[in-house]
Amino acid sequence: MTTTTTTRRSSLVTDSRVLIGRSARHIVRSTDALLISFVLPVFQLLLFVYVFGGAIATGTDYVNYVAPGIILVAAGFGAAITATAVNADLTEGLMDRLRSMPIHPSAAVTGHVVASTARNLVVTALVVAVALVVGFRPTAGAWEWVAAIGVLSLFVLAITWISVIMGLVAKSVEAASGFAFFIALLPFVSGAFVPTETMPDALRVVAENQPVTPIVETARGLLLGTPIGNSAWVSIAWCVGILAVAAPTAAMLFRRRTRDA
Amino acid sequence: MQTPYASRTRSTDEVPSGMAIEVHGLTKSFGEVPVLKGIDLEVQPGKVLALLGPNGAGKTTTVRILATLLRPDGGRALVGGCDVVTQAAQARRLIGLTGQETSVDGLLTGRENLTMLGRLWRLGTRAAERRAEELLALMDLQGAADRPVRTYSGGMRRRLDLAASLVAAPAIMFLDEPTTGLDPLARQKVWDAIGDLMGKGTTVLLTTQYLAEADLLADRVVVIDEGRVIVDGSPKSLKRQVGSERAELAFRDGHELSVAAALLDDNHPVVDREDLTVGLAIDNPWHLHAILGRLRHIGLAPLSATVSQPTLDDVFIAFTESQRPEATKGAE
Incomplete structure (x- = not known):
């Protein structure tokens, strides 16, 4: 049955390409959402650097300490947009049309994942640019940049799949966006804004054992030359682990949600 | 003749039973609530069947099962000879669906919606654009083609939705309450589009609450209520079952009456x-003439005499009332 599998694979690629194009148009046209996903993290960056930064002792220039964390926050805000878009497809009628057509069942989700990941990476680049303007001074060479972008992309991809799950689980568009803001809060209980040693013991255990902390440590290490330790491997393990669980879960939820809705 | 958009579609000519749509003993419950209690119906290729019933009768559930969106609990449904459960992929190549909720993308323009669907049907970008243009013209939407769909009126959205189901020129169309909530002018435009489909030999199954709509469009009417078929026949034969033409004579006072x-x-x-x-x-107009003659003979003139066809409303009321328990009769 090689022909069948080939046809199925090619139909996934072609159908996904069309639906990625659709999601990309959505991103460009929902200017308010796009603006929020960029302005919120930038606002937060400025808030932390100029308002709180002076009072937080990190042993370095605070903008250098906080910039990698802000990048992760940006990915969190992006998650809300993805969850909302996935949920809108289910709660409005378009999914019925796509499902009554002979297209690859995963193409609709793939379209969202690819377009959202791309949007998050563009927003990340813009946030980095603003950080550079306000004094972020990375010391990374070309390879370190490549590695940092790689780790961040992996994180963005993992977050995007989790957002898809939230979009699939939520009963309404509002709930979907509410769920996803939890992701945006994750960096606050991590080493992204303050060193974890300053937290109460119980919180510190949480902060040090959630994915954002090792990813921030890795990004800092790569961009600013601080020690990385085993953070890089822990980060990759987290992201790959999330992907390995989230992608099949999303596929399963999608089938279930669209079967007997 | 080879159509340019045939790559993901195929014709229904090869169906052995010859029926475009076949439904046997279809049942479906949502949780504890039975929605379909054994629906049977058949539609010949090229014919229009109207599924008529009040809200909650099971019309939409039936359509969703036929459009491969919902699994039945029991019974069988075939479209173009393909089982909608075990051969869903093949069935999808034959069908077009216009649901109650408009299923088009609000952020895209009308043209982009249709082109996107054309590409998903594998028409190729050029052919998809041409097909979109054709359909926009057919549905009288050229003026709004490049506006985002969320700016469309209800009637325009519905027409675009209809166009979206026609992209691949499906052999079998499902229209779930295609004119519900539309103003008379918009409704007329949708009817024209459906008339166009009928002219092209498309098999249509439409659901409606409007008896006039079923009367106007359908070759055959199936009335369902509470998940069961209560009547199945041509609009004419149903009317015949209710009675012939009716005359109504109005009088000045109780004595004359x-x-x-x-x-x-x-x-x-x-x-x-x-x-x-x-x-x-x-029985016929002469009969009325004779009746009026008898009144005239005794010098009694009615204020008015009107003749009317029994409507499908009469059919509907007659059949649903007789099926329901006594207690609910005349409740409305």
Whole structure:
């Protein structure tokens, strides 16, 4: 049955390409959402650097300490947009049309994942640019940049799949966006804004054992030359682990949600 | 003739039973609530079937099962000879669906919606653009083609939705309440589009609450209520079951009414003392002429005499009332 599998694979690629194009148009046209996903993290960056930064002792220039964390926050805000878009497809009628057509069942989700990941990476680049303007001074060479972008992309991809799950689980568009803001809060209980040693013991255990902390440590290490330790491997393990669980879960939820809705 | 958009579609000519749609003993429950209790229906290729029933009768559930969106609990449904459960992929190549909720993308323009669907149907970008242009013209949407769909009126959205289901020129179309909530002008435009489909030999299954709509469009009407088929027949045959034409004579006062009722007693008059009318079944216009002649003979002139066809409303009321428990009769 090689022909069948080939046809199925090619139909996934072609159908996904069309639906990625659709999601990309959505991103460009929902200017308010796009603006929020960029302005919120930038606002937060400025808030932390100029308002709180002076009072937080990190042993370095605070903008250098906080910039990698802000990048992760940006990915969190992006998650809300993805969850909302996935949920809108289910709660409005378009999914019925796509499902009554002979297209690859995963193409609709793939379209969202690819377009959202791309949007998050563009927003990340813009946030980095603003950080550079306000004094972020990375010391990374070309390879370190490549590695940092790689780790961040992996994180963005993992977050995007989790957002898809939230979009699939939520009963309404509002709930979907509410769920996803939890992701945006994750960096606050991590080493992204303050060193974890300053937290109460119980919180510190949480902060040090959630994915954002090792990813921030890795990004800092790569961009600013601080020690990385085993953070890089822990980060990759987290992201790959999330992907390995989230992608099949999303596929399963999608089938279930669209079967007997 | 080879159509340019045939790559993901195929014709229904090869179906052995010859029926475009076949449904046997279809059942479906949502949780504990049974929605379909054994629906049977058949539609011949190129015919229009109207599924008529009140809200909650099971119309939409039936359509969703036929459109491969919902699994039935029991029974079988075939579209173009393909089982909608075990051969869903093949069935999808044959069908187009316009649901109650408009299923187009609000952020894209009308043209982009249709082009996107054309590409998903593998028409190729050029052909998809041409097809979109054709359909926009057909649905009278060229003026709004490049506006985002969320700026469309209800009627425009519905027409775009109809166009979206026609992209691949499906052999079988499902239209779930295609004109619900539309103003008369918008409704007429949708009817014209459906008429166009009928002219092209497309098999159509449409659901409606409007009896006039079923009467106007359908070759065959299936009335369902509470998940069961209660009547199945041509619009004409259903009307025949309810009665022939009806004449209604209105009188000035109760005395005249009584005199007329007594005179016409052999015609089984239905006397309405509130409206001061006498209703009579008549076989043909000459029959009415004869009745008026008898009144004239005794010097009694009715205020008015009107003749009407029994509508599908009469059919619907007659059949649903007779099926329901006594307690709910006349509740509305």
